[in-house]
Amino acid sequence: MTSAESDLVIVIRGRGRVSALGLDSDWSAPAASPFTQHPASLPVAALPAGAEAALNNLRQAHPAYRQLDRTVLLALLAARLSVASCRLSVVSNKETTPSSTLPDTDNYQLTTDNDQLAISIGSSRGATGRLEEFHAEFLAEGRVPAAASPLTTLGNVASWVAFDAGQAGATALSHSSTCSSAFQALGNAVAWLRAGMADRFLAGGAEAPLTDFTLAQMRAIGIYSPFAAADWPCRPGTGRPSTFVLGEGAAVFVLERGSRAALRAAGETALLLEGVGFGFEALGSKTGLSADGRHFQQAMRAALHQAGVAPSDIDAVVLHSPGTPAGDTAERAALRAVFGEELPLLLSNKWLLGHTLGASAALSLDFALHVLETQTWPTIPFATDVNGPSERTVRRVLVNAAGFGGNAASVVVGK
Structure with a gap:
């Protein structure tokens, strides 16, 4: 359910x-x-x-x-x-x-x-x-x-x-x-x-x-x-x-x-962890990933399914995107496979924090919650496909993470 x-x-x-x-x-x-x-x-x-x-x-x-x-x-x-x-x-x-x-x-x-x-x-x-x-x-x-x-x-x-x-x-x-x-x-x-x-x-x-x-x-x-x-x-x-x-x-x-009923009755606006999904692809190289990011696709679709929402319900994605050409390109390919050519806002915090390995997904989630609460995020000081400030209202965010060994995970959060 x-x-x-x-x-x-x-x-x-x-x-x-x-x-x-x-x-x-x-x-x-x-x-x-x-x-x-x-x-x-x-x-x-x-x-x-x-x-x-x-x-x-x-x-x-x-x-x-x-x-x-x-x-x-x-x-x-x-x-x-x-x-x-x-x-x-x-x-x-x-x-x-x-x-x-x-x-x-x-x-x-x-x-x-x-x-x-x-x-x-x-x-x-x-x-x-x-x-x-x-x-x-x-x-x-x-x-x-x-x-x-x-x-x-x-x-x-x-x-x-x-x-x-x-x-x-x-x-x-x-x-x-x-x-x-x-x-x-x-x-x-x-x-x-x-x-x-x-x-x-x-x-x-x-x-x-x-x-x-x-x-x-x-x-x-x-x-x-x-x-x-x-x-x-x-x-x-x-x-x-x-x-x-x-x-x-x-x-x-x-x-x-x-x-959900108690929150509505109390008139409370809460941050909700709506869905978690996982993906895995078996590759010969434990440091590699497929060009189309199959594990990302699996994880995103599983998180969306658990949350009970469609891709069109996602307003922004906090990318895993560690700055590696192959990893960044594969994640974008996976996003197009799930969302089509009209992608949600693409956001990142690694340009501020680097890649914190096992902590990175949690820090990305914290960033996503900040975006939901404030509707603001910083502008990146270099040319990139990651989005700067937007007038688009962000009501629901998907957060991606992936690592060596072919695993990926995604979380959907909303208010």
Whole structure:
């Protein structure tokens, strides 16, 4: 049964994110490029000073947090911001804090009044930094500490988010499916909520891949941008050369089961997660994709079907579009196959954030929700097929994500 046929809806009650643009929920473009130059002589989208300070404060908030990987801390910070952005009596045991600031670190809990809470977090690589540190120590000294294994498993991302939220009985789920990992996490959350296995979720994605080894891997593939950090190096939709740039960040959402009738009766305008779809294409190359983006087509059609809407009901698409010529071209081909030649507005945030791997889908979703709420988005400072400001009203947005291995995922959100 599609969401259009059911009274049950998935309401997005809160959202928080941390990225190269900081902690603020505003998506206005900065006056200058937010990218910086990594010691590996590559442009990257790293956290700015304010967000870095918030992350360091969080690291000191609990003795156990000082040993956590940066990916885990990013997830914790985004989850806290997501909870703080809610305006529900069940959200916090303290007064809520504006989402642009770091919530109090003491006695922080997500109170649920006996509701069933679950956590679902996606990450492509998980504890990248700590894993590399432990491996370097092993090569140098022939040993690793006992904490090495539990601190580098993928499952520790979601479990630490649950711990930080004070939810001893919460279900904690972790997902890894390359760059669509966050939507795998959201898809699982939607399924659980629709099945009545949970009443509320903290769901999203986190990634901290700005390490020498990870950057070397991206460079080895031959897709990294040749542009300097100050020159807006990530340029989706511009063709050649490839302009892939790595970034770090996280976005987490508070999702809950809701009633369409109850929302209408209350006169409430809510942000709804209407559909999630997945696609897969089996190719010989795990880094490649078909020219017509078959996995994108599958994912978009599945998300539209679950949402119970037609392609003509979509006003805008937040592209996956990482700035790689083959990937960008395949996604456009898939869009034409699904929507025809008259495409919705094409939007992107990677020119501001780079590609944050397992967090990218969640950050794209946050961008889509900003567009729905404000009807505004920034203008890209270079020639591209991505759209600038428009007078077209955006009521429903489709968000795409894809990754190595032939997988893709799409989400439909609306008001």
